Amino acid sequence: MRPESRATGQKAASFIEEARRAQIIECAVETFAELGFVATSLARIAERAGISKGVISYHFAGKAELMDQIVEQVYREIAGFVLLRMEGETTATGALRANIRAVAVYMRDHPTHLLALGEIFKNVRTADGKRRYGTAFNEPVYEARAEMFRQGQRSGELRSFDARVMAITVQAAIDEMFAYWVTYPEHDLEAHADELADLFEHATRAEHPGGTADR
Amino acid sequence: MRPESRATGQKAASFIEEARRAQIIECAVETFAELGFVATSLARIAERAGISKGVISYHFAGKAELMDQIVEQVYREIAGFVLLRMEGETTATGALRANIRAVAVYMRDHPTHLLALGEIFKNVRTADGKRRYGTAFNEPVYEARAEMFRQGQRSGELRSFDARVMAITVQAAIDEMFAYWVTYPEHDLEAHADELADLFEHATRAEHPGGTADR
DNA sequence: CTACTTTCTGGCCATGCGGCCAGAAAGCAG
DNA sequence: CTGCTTTCTGGCCGCATGGCCAGAAAGTAG
Structure with a gap:
């Protein structure tokens, strides 16, 4: 049996x-x-x-368990890959740049994993119609990144802004970079990642570096 | 008959x-x-x-035509609403802020339209498995915004950056603002929109305003 | 009224789905 | 070899889907 x-x-x-x-x-x-x-x-x-x-x-046990396993496995895989490449970064700006670059490398090497994760995230719902893996599933990522920004603000490295909105926006920018690259495979992923790092460096850094939080 | x-x-x-x-x-x-x-x-x-x-x-004629009509109608509705509220803005920064705010207002007033549009965009595929309304559908928006940035760069209002990446990222930030608000309805949409405007103002403006393109 | 068109109902159809199972096949222990 | 477990096949089930249609109902013109 x-x-x-x-x-x-x-x-x-x-x-x-x-x-x-x-x-x-x-x-x-x-x-x-x-x-x-x-x-x-x-x-x-x-x-x-x-x-x-x-x-x-x-x-x-069923299709649902299969998808659960995919989500869990891919999520762990990405987190490990990215966190490993952020180690040793001391500044918030440096950590963010390492973060974006690491995700870009993962995208290039495992696009199917990210695509599958996206399909499942956006479409699986529970019986009552609510998302099974909602935006709430990104909470840990958002909060970790927001905390990184707050630390940078305390040290005077970064200007004053809403750390949470910034964290959310960084994730959105990364996700869209992937979606765009998937649509246009000839698009330069690495250049895009560096451009994003520059973008958020300008968006976050203190106007008069060296001082404490600017206002 | x-x-x-x-x-x-x-x-x-x-x-x-x-x-x-x-x-x-x-x-x-x-x-x-x-x-x-x-x-x-x-x-x-x-x-x-x-x-x-x-x-x-x-x-x-069928479910496909129904969805086509939804996409066309909602798309036209949003475009008209947003473009109307961007009229009269002379600076790139001002236009971008008006753009973001207008979309936020539309989100607040017609969330179901945007949700439906998203569901259809992300899931409808043609018989050969490719997206029916892909990222390519955003081309006009991307290009218009990129051109706005380029103009700002020529006038010296904005620093030098990849206008296309910036345009894509703005759209991503706006979309994610909506998704986040839908998940957390108590989230302050207007404040988020203003925060985004600030974010991209810092990300795009020239370091020494008043001159021509900075490098 | 009648004659005709527009609109709608209720139900049927073929298809594909996820889940399930009886039994075949394969691997393994004695 | 035999006896047992693990793994797999092929097919069946109930259900929901999008599309379709015959005919009823409603509206309209003469």
């Missing part, structure tokens, strides 16, 4: 099981990225993986 | 016909805004309008 639900089971999964789960997740990511949320069905994912549709049901 | 396709017909439509079409479009907008693209079916739209599903088929 198959376990009541291997997907939610606690037992150590076999090598084969883990490999299959990883393969299915990867194929699902590609399908979401290529066809979009609406056109991505379990049948299409199975087709891309070269397996029967039932295999997905065997390894995952 | 019903006309071969009233939806695409050229004849002057009757009052009743126009009223029905308008009602259906409005109900469709509300449904897209409230339930999202995935959960919006012709049946649900008809239910909200209190009519039979067949009425939609009678007045529109």
Whole structure:
């Protein structure tokens, strides 16, 4: 007998099981990225993986769990990648530049992961019609970046502004850079990232650097 | 006999016909805004309008034409509203501020229209899997704003930067302001808009105002 | 009134969906 | 080999979808 639900089971999964789960997740990511949320069905994912549709049901409790796994995995992957490349930055401006550049590098190397994440984020809803992964899911990112700005303001490196709005806007700028690049692949992603770093440096830095917060 | 396709017909439509079409479009907008693209079916739209599903088929060639009409109508509405409120602005900075504020006012007054537009934009794809209304649909907006920036750079009002990246980023910042406000309705939209205007003023203005382009 | 057009209803259709399962196949332990 | 577990296939189910249509209803002109 198959376990009541291997997907939610606690037992150590076999090598084969883990490999299959990883393969299915990867194929699902590609399908979401290529066809979009609406056109991505379990049948299409199975087709891309070269397996029967039932295999997905065997390894995952359902489509919802599959998407949960994608979100969790990709999110962790990005966070690790970006945070690693921000280490050692001491100034807020430097940290922000490293942040933007790191995300741009990740975009270039794993565009499908980000596309799939976006499709799932924007379309999955709970039974009551509300977003499953809302803007609220970005809270940690917003708050971390806002805190970075506030620290820069306290040290006098940055001018006075609403740290939260700035944090939100940085994320928006990064996301749109990705969307634009996906539409126009010949667009220079690295140049765009540097331009964004300049943009926000001008937007945030104190008018008379060296002093404390300017007003 | 019903006309071969009233939806695409050229004849002057009757009052009743126009009223029905308008009602259906409005109900469709509300449904897209409230339930999202995935959960919006012709049946649900008809239910909200209190009519039979067949009425939609009678007045529109299909779901695709309905969505086309929504996009066209809302797009025209926004463009007219915003452009009207930018008239008379002579400086790039002033025009940008007026632009951002106007969009914020429109958001406050017609959130469902913008939500529906977003749902349709992000999810409708053609048969070959490509976006029907892609980032390319924003081209006119991007280009107009970029040209505004270039003019400001020529006059020495603005510093040197990539006008296109700046135009894209402004749009992203505005869109995210809306998304954030929808998630947190108590968020102060007007203050956010003013904060954005300040942000981009700092990001774009020349370091030594009064001269010509700075480098 | 009748004759005709416009508008609407209710239901049918083929399609594709996610979920599920009986049993085949494969792998493994004795 | 046999017996057991894990993994997979192929197909079936109920359901919702967009599109479609026959005919009813409402409106209008003569």
